[in-house]
Amino acid sequence: MIQIDHAVKTFADGKQAVHTLRDVSLTVEKGDIYGIVGFSGAGKSTLLRLVNGLEKPDSGSVTVAGQDLSGLNHKELLLLRRKIGMVFQQFNLLEGKTVRHNVSIPLLLAGTPKKEIEARVKEVLRFVELEEKENAYVSQLSGGQKQRVGIARALATSPDILLCDEATSALDPQTTESILRLLQRVNREMGVTILLITHQMQVIQMICNKVAVMEYGRIVEEGAVLSVFGIPREKVTRRFVRTVINDRIPEKFISVVRNETRNQRVELLKFIGDSVKEPLIANLCRMEGLEVNILGATIQEMQGSVMSVFILQLIGEDALIDRAEIQIDGAGALRERMVFQA
Amino acid sequence: MTADWQERFKTFFGIKWPKLLESLGQTVYMLGLALLIGAVIGLLLALLLVLCRKGGLKQNRMVYAIVNVYVNIVRSMPFIITLVFVFPLTRLIVGKTYGSTAMLVPLVIFISPYMARLIENSLLEVSPGVIEAAQAMGATTRQIITRFLLPEALPSIVLAMTTGTVGLLGATAMAGYVGGGGVGDLALTYGYQRYNFPLLILTIVILVVFVQLLQLLGNRVSGKLRQHR
Numbered sequence: 001m002i003q004i005d006h007a008v009k010t011f012a013d014g015k016q017a018v019h020t021l022r023d024v025s026l027t028v029e030k031g032d033i034y035g036i037v038g039f040s041g042a043g044k045s046t047l048l049r050l051v052n053g054l055e056k057p058d059s060g061s062v063t064v065a066g067q068d069l070s071g072l073n074h075k076e077l078l079l080l081r082r083k084i085g086m087v088f089q090q091f092n093l094l095e096g097k098t099v100r101h102n103v104s105i106p107l108l109l110a111g112t113p114k115k116e117i118e119a120r121v122k123e124v125l126r127f128v129e130l131e132e133k134e135n136a137y138v139s140q141l142s143g144g145q146k147q148r149v150g151i152a153r154a155l156a157t158s159p160d161i162l163l164c165d166e167a168t169s170a171l172d173p174q175t176t177e178s179i180l181r182l183l184q185r186v187n188r189e190m191g192v193t194i195l196l197i198t199h200q201m202q203v204i205q206m207i208c209n210k211v212a213v214m215e216y217g218r219i220v221e222e223g224a225v226l227s228v229f230g231i232p233r234e235k236v237t238r239r240f241v242r243t244v245i246n247d248r249i250p251e252k253f254i255s256v257v258r259n260e261t262r263n264q265r266v267e268l269l270k271f272i273g274d275s276v277k278e279p280l281i282a283n284l285c286r287m288e289g290l291e292v293n294i295l296g297a298t299i300q301e302m303q304g305s306v307m308s309v310f311i312l313q314l315i316g317e318d319a320l321i322d323r324a325e326i327q328i329d330g331a332g333a334l335r336e337r338m339v340f341q342a
Numbered sequence: 343m344t345a346d347w348q349e350r351f352k353t354f355f356g357i358k359w360p361k362l363l364e365s366l367g368q369t370v371y372m373l374g375l376a377l378l379i380g381a382v383i384g385l386l387l388a389l390l391l392v393l394c395r396k397g398g399l400k401q402n403r404m405v406y407a408i409v410n411v412y413v414n415i416v417r418s419m420p421f422i423i424t425l426v427f428v429f430p431l432t433r434l435i436v437g438k439t440y441g442s443t444a445m446l447v448p449l450v451i452f453i454s455p456y457m458a459r460l461i462e463n464s465l466l467e468v469s470p471g472v473i474e475a476a477q478a479m480g481a482t483t484r485q486i487i488t489r490f491l492l493p494e495a496l497p498s499i500v501l502a503m504t505t506g507t508v509g510l511l512g513a514t515a516m517a518g519y520v521g522g523g524g525v526g527d528l529a530l531t532y533g534y535q536r537y538n539f540p541l542l543i544l545t546i547v548i549l550v551v552f553v554q555l556l557q558l559l560g561n562r563v564s565g566k567l568r569q570h571r
Contacts, residue, residue: 052478078480082479095571109479137570
């Protein structure tokens with residue numbers, strides 16, 4: 001659906017050339033909710049805007065729905081943009097106009113007959129559950145309602161692709177969740193492919209099936225959300241994953257580990273879905289001479305699956321702990337040894 | 343009865359009542375037409391400035407530089423200088439260099455760059471996000487101007503035009519003195535030069551009331567347009 005190949009983009013900032021994108025490649029399949037996460041300045045925003053041609057790469061190619069953007073003339077690009085909706089962090093609505101006016105604008109621009117506009121506006125407003133606000137002025141709405149109008153506006157022309165530019169970053173947690181649920185419905189019920197950028201890992205966790213992590217103009221890690229969350233390779237990815245999955249030992253227990261004089265290892269275990277069939281921890285506890293302490297545990301739901309994280313303190317002879325590790329690995333859990341400085 | 347009232351008006355202010363009405367008419371004529379034409383030209387210049395500026399929708403350094411310099415040059419000339427400087431042009435267009443109609447030429451030349459600057463500021467106030475949203479929807483440049491830029495900037499443009507109109511009123515007084523007639527002319531030739539102090543006061547009062555009404559109207563209209571923001 002969306003294919004970006006080796007995109008490079010440099011901005012001239014005074015005398016200095018600033019690289020916003022350094023050789024970025026990305027593939028979004030039809031039906032994906034693809035999330036790009038990164039700190040501000042990582043180049044997410046520029047990358048997103050390549051898709052509807054609001055930014056053009058210095059080199060590299062962008063293909064959307066089979067069309068190479070560099071091969072389109074201005075008029076063709078405008079037509080393509082009508083098939084790509086966009087939602088913004090600051091909504092970017094006409095504040096002094098009614099909800100109906102805002103939602104009908106893309107249709108007016110496309111020269112849709114008045115009757116059809118009326119019907120379509122009602123239809124999308126019903127979808128975003130805002131039909132009773134049709135005649136309200138945007139300035140009278142709450143942030144969440146404004147974003148619903150923004151989404152309705154983006155959907156008015158029945159696009160195949162929806163681009164979300166930090167669509168929930170200006171909203172409180174509850175509203176964020178309801179907007180994310182709405183985006184999920186847009187994806188499932190309307191079959192719209194969604195590409196979103198965010199700095200909130202919760203957004204990725206809640207609705208995305210694929211994720212790319214950006215840093216300094218590069219995609220440093222990408223893949224299915226479960227696998228990236230399960231085994232984050234890059235440091236920046238770990239930082240992001242840590243914002244939603246607590247894989248740290250609680251402060252209070254650190255001293256427990258430090259003050260332990262017996263031979264010990266601390267292990268971080270991750271279970272994804274129902275990958276673990278046997279009662280692993282019970283089995284560990286039954287090992288003769290091995291002491292097992294649970295220092296931390298969390299459970300996260302994502303992608304209709306469950307990921308649980310355990311931090312175990314294993315006390316015993318090295319050989320015994322080695323055997324325990326083999327048992328853990330054999331059970332299908334992801335295991336990581338945690339190292340402490342004394 | 344009426345004749346008696348007009349007689350007393352003449353004794354007190356030194357001019358006939360119809361003369362005052364005529365002057366008022368000339369001022370309104372010059373103000374209105376110069377405003378209309380000046381605002382249209384000013385709007386076009388402002389659009390050129392905003393579209394062609396660096397980062398604008400139709401970035402064009404050449405056009406921007408030309409318009410920008412033109413606006414600055416005209417804006418830096420006092421109106422009374424512009425007035426006499428464009429006499430040849432006035433003669434070319436109107437055929438004479440006196441009378442209210444002839445004065446429209448320098449008035450328009452004077453007010454359009456002023457309007458352009460004021461409107462440019464109003465247009466620049468429009469949120470770049472809204473323009474970006476318009477682009478993302480596939481709006482053409484013309485659609486962006488008519489459906490987003492102008493409607494969003496309108497309340498601010500109305501206030502800008504009000505400011506411009508008050509400035510223009512001052513200019514019509516000078517134009518009047520050089521042969522355009524109007525309230526300003528009345529104040530200078532009949533009031534000042536004939537030491538007719540009551541008339542001078544009257545014209546000032548008229549101008550003050552005029553400006554107050556203009557400002558009131560401008561604020562009202564702008565407020566109405568801004569109502570739902």
